Amino acid sequence: MNHAAHDPASLELSPEQMRTMGQTVVERAVAHLAALDRAPSNGDFTDIEALCRALREDAPEDGAPLESLLDPLFEEWIPRSFGTPGPGYFAYIPGGGVYPAALADFIADTANRYTGIWQAAPALVQLEANTLDWLRDWMQFPETARGLYTPGGSMAMFNAIAAAREDRLGHNIRAGTLYVSTQSHHCITKAARLAGVAHDRVRQVAVDGRFRMRVDVLKAAVAEDRAAGLRPFMVFSTAGTTNTGAVDPLEAVADLCAREGLWHHVDGAYGAFFHMVPELRPLLAGLPRADSLTLDPHKGLFMPYGTGALLVRDGEKLRALHSSEAGYLPDNQSEFYDPAQYGPDLSRGFPGLRVWLTLKLFGTARYRAALAEKRALAVWAANEVAKIPGVVMDAAPQLSLFAFHLESPRLDTLEAQNAATRALMARVTARGRVMVTGAQVGERYLGRVCVLSFRSRRAQVEACVEDIAAEAAALLAEAGG
Numbered sequence: 001m002n003h004a005a006h007d008p009a010s011l012e013l014s015p016e017q018m019r020t021m022g023q024t025v026v027e028r029a030v031a032h033l034a035a036l037d038r039a040p041s042n043g044d045f046t047d048i049e050a051l052c053r054a055l056r057e058d059a060p061e062d063g064a065p066l067e068s069l070l071d072p073l074f075e076e077w078i079p080r081s082f083g084t085p086g087p088g089y090f091a092y093i094p095g096g097g098v099y100p101a102a103l104a105d106f107i108a109d110t111a112n113r114y115t116g117i118w119q120a121a122p123a124l125v126q127l128e129a130n131t132l133d134w135l136r137d138w139m140q141f142p143e144t145a146r147g148l149y150t151p152g153g154s155m156a157m158f159n160a161i162a163a164a165r166e167d168r169l170g171h172n173i174r175a176g177t178l179y180v181s182t183q184s185h186h187c188i189t190k191a192a193r194l195a196g197v198a199h200d201r202v203r204q205v206a207v208d209g210r211f212r213m214r215v216d217v218l219k220a221a222v223a224e225d226r227a228a229g230l231r232p233f234m235v236f237s238t239a240g241t242t243n244t245g246a247v248d249p250l251e252a253v254a255d256l257c258a259r260e261g262l263w264h265h266v267d268g269a270y271g272a273f274f275h276m277v278p279e280l281r282p283l284l285a286g287l288p289r290a291d292s293l294t295l296d297p298h299k300g301l302f303m304p305y306g307t308g309a310l311l312v313r314d315g316e317k318l319r320a321l322h323s324s325e326a327g328y329l330p331d332n333q334s335e336f337y338d339p340a341q342y343g344p345d346l347s348r349g350f351p352g353l354r355v356w357l358t359l360k361l362f363g364t365a366r367y368r369a370a371l372a373e374k375r376a377l378a379v380w381a382a383n384e385v386a387k388i389p390g391v392v393m394d395a396a397p398q399l400s401l402f403a404f405h406l407e408s409p410r411l412d413t414l415e416a417q418n419a420a421t422r423a424l425m426a427r428v429t430a431r432g433r434v435m436v437t438g439a440q441v442g443e444r445y446l447g448r449v450c451v452l453s454f455r456s457r458r459a460q461v462e463a464c465v466e467d468i469a470a471e472a473a474a475l476l477a478e479a480g481g
């Protein structure tokens, strides 16, 4: 059906057509969500390369009916993915995808107002500013803090490094050194290079037995660089690492950074939102002292992918990096938050509406309850998994992620243990109820479970424990006892 057959130059649809198309899409999307419970936790990747090759196509000259496009999308392509939205997704760091956020995107995309500069849609930009202030308050940052929505944590790191570099190094960037731990997310090193800090200026600080950055090693590395004439300027600690969920000693790192005049960034892409829950704040002690903080609303705030965020304690430093003027733009104003003054984008989507509509609809109390529940479920699951014969718990949950490996008298080499642990993760996932992934951490391959999908409830966590127990027993039996 060509909706504009009567007028080939028009891309407009009638209200009736728009309504029908909208209903069709909502029906499909809701049916998809309603079936997630029954869908396998991981997609079917059989012959996926052949499928992708077959999908290559030229731009269509003529239009096609909507239904004919939605059929393969929902029936063939969407299912052949990691089961990220499903309740049994405990792999990597789970994402979100709360429904109201999709409705907010629909409104943002149909209204299509310009939120890059304050003057173009002042009230809408104010809604986004409100949500950034909510993030600030939940993280107990001061009034001076300003934030920025980014596509994800990676670009939040990039903006943080660029702001710190500008503030601390000025034009002399080659001498600047930056510190991460061996457990830090790889996107920081990548962001550093994008921000002009080459790999040979990034130091990997060793961790302790609980995978937390060693502040004594950090201190020594900073001293060594200073002695070599370099200019240490920035330290990244992590509030919940991707490998094991470790929370670095944030207070001690903050103390060191204060003494040494270093910019302290906390990577809270996975863990920061647990700070919304007052009872859990002690787990993240020191987080509010950071000079800047990465948050990923598409993880801990259960937003759809594409929602990252950065907070900078002294918002003027973020503004100093990004603020600019042009003859074709209105003059900058300083009373109201203005996205283009605090971030690299000019034309952009309207990420603040996702957060605003969802939080207004659900209320913050439900978020706190959901986050507290995810942590409680992880603590419960870790206790159960630790009881499984052959399991050695390497990292009990500091937040909602734990890591472990398999051992037995017959699995007596590191290689055998690594292979068994790797097989355990694959076989648990192959059962179809839950999806889990492991990680190579130094010499060891660790199995891991991360509870952060808002759809994961007690039933799926129990299924996860059961399937780990069953496959661990099978693997140990195959290894010969």
Ligand SMILES: *Cc1c(COP(=O)(O)O)cnc(C)c1O
Pocket: 093, 151, 152, 153, 154, 155, 185, 187, 238, 240, 241, 242, 267, 268, 269, 270, 271, 296, 308
């Ligand atoms: C997810 C994650 C990142 C990367 O964030 P993206 O949103 O994927 O770009 C960085 N650090 C940690 C700890 C993470 O969990």
